[in-house]
Amino acid sequence: MVDGLLEERFKEASVLPLWLHVGPASAHEPRPTEKPCMWSWPELKRLGNTIGDEISGADAERRVLVLANPGFGGRLATTGTLNAALQVLNAGETAAPHRHSMAALRLITDEDGGVTTVDDVNCPMVAGDLILTPAWSWHGHFNNDGRRAMWIDVLDVPLVASWNAVFIEQPSERNPVPGAGFNTRKLRYSWADTQRQLDATPANKDGSREIRYINLEDGGPVMPTIDVYANRLPADRATEGVRSTASTLVYVLSGSGTSTVGDKEFSWSKNDVFTIPNWTWVSHVARDQDAYLIKVTNGAMLKTLGLLRSEHSGDAKNDQITTIKSERH
Ligand code: GTQ
Ligand code: FE2
Numbered sequence: 001m002v003d004g005l006l007e008e009r010f011k012e013a014s015v016l017p018l019w020l021h022v023g024p025a026s027a028h029e030p031r032p033t034e035k036p037c038m039w040s041w042p043e044l045k046r047l048g049n050t051i052g053d054e055i056s057g058a059d060a061e062r063r064v065l066v067l068a069n070p071g072f073g074g075r076l077a078t079t080g081t082l083n084a085a086l087q088v089l090n091a092g093e094t095a096a097p098h099r100h101s102m103a104a105l106r107l108i109t110d111e112d113g114g115v116t117t118v119d120d121v122n123c124p125m126v127a128g129d130l131i132l133t134p135a136w137s138w139h140g141h142f143n144n145d146g147r148r149a150m151w152i153d154v155l156d157v158p159l160v161a162s163w164n165a166v167f168i169e170q171p172s173e174r175n176p177v178p179g180a181g182f183n184t185r186k187l188r189y190s191w192a193d194t195q196r197q198l199d200a201t202p203a204n205k206d207g208s209r210e211i212r213y214i215n216l217e218d219g220g221p222v223m224p225t226i227d228v229y230a231n232r233l234p235a236d237r238a239t240e241g242v243r244s245t246a247s248t249l250v251y252v253l254s255g256s257g258t259s260t261v262g263d264k265e266f267s268w269s270k271n272d273v274f275t276i277p278n279w280t281w282v283s284h285v286a287r288d289q290d291a292y293l294i295k296v297t298n299g300a301m302l303k304t305l306g307l308l309r310s311e312h313s314g315d316a317k318n319d320q321i322t323t324i325k326s327e328r329h
Helices: 004-012 041-054 157-162 191-199 299-304
Strands: 064-066 083-089 094-100 104-108 115-118 121-124 130-133 139-142 149-155 209-212 227-233 242-244 248-254 257-261 264-268 273-276 282-286 291-297 309-312
Touching (some): 041 064, 041 083, 083 139, 191 209, 227 299, 242 282, 257 273, 282 291
Antiparallel strands (some): 064 083, 083 149, 104 130, 104 149, 115 121, 209 227, 242 309, 248 291, 257 264, 257 282
16 A cells, blocks of 8 residues: 555656555466457358449548457557458559658458559559568559459558558658668568468478468568468368467468367358457367468567567377476477
8 A cells, every 4th residue: 555645756756656556467378368369251241242342542541441459449459469451442443652760561362363563563452462562672663464453462561550660651751761771582471382382391290381472582471560371171180189378360361160268269262351369268160171370470579579489289298287298489
């Protein structure tokens, strides 16, 4: 206890007694604010068609709907560090180039056909592809295909905003703020190549396969803040339970199935997006046939900071709570 007089002195001195504060610093394990949440494609596509019809390119520099996690009460955030969003570009439209300190990537749905330009390199958006827009690279989009294009953007907006490090530059701006660019030799990872490599990868003991999209410069994650994996899940066989301090966005590339994420159960199919909050148990099972998932995480960044930990349900012998061994990667 602290008496009123002492409390007043603390206040005047701008200090707080740690021992009276219950919060993240006194918790023994993470308690995620982000929620397990799923956005199903039929509804996203309906909304995409509606904004494509009703919102003109002049009204929105980018015609984008951010998948806002209800755990963040109206903030533009899907996980603690990443945003996923649906972007719509009508036939014949152009989204003018700009650049920003936030890094981005695009996951291309089968409503494909547009082109993203990244530092003047044309990257055709073909279903299943992963296209990178590293921080501070100039990027715009155009669509000369005869039909409306829709894809999923992932950006590190919540992270960069929390560090108050947001810079955006339009071509017309004369005094560009110098920015720390990030080089990569590969911007477009075609699904045909990725699938071939994933299918040739030996299965884990639970039957699932995983490959990591890597940056060819150094073999590390595709970008410092965004780490991407492709998974193939065997039909009708649940993956081993796992939880990690990384939070994850899952994009269903093909197939259908069910994921248990904490106390939620999601039934997913092609193009759906769902979240796996940090330190939340997850297991997936594909239904009837093998499924392909893309996972986007902040794991590489956490690893760099010494904060990546994960637990596997298979590590537990009797009592999960006392016998699970935490690994540091
Ligand atoms: O395509 O440049 O979802 O600048 C959010 C911000 C997409 C983009 C988003 C952006 C973009
Ligand atoms: Fe952008």
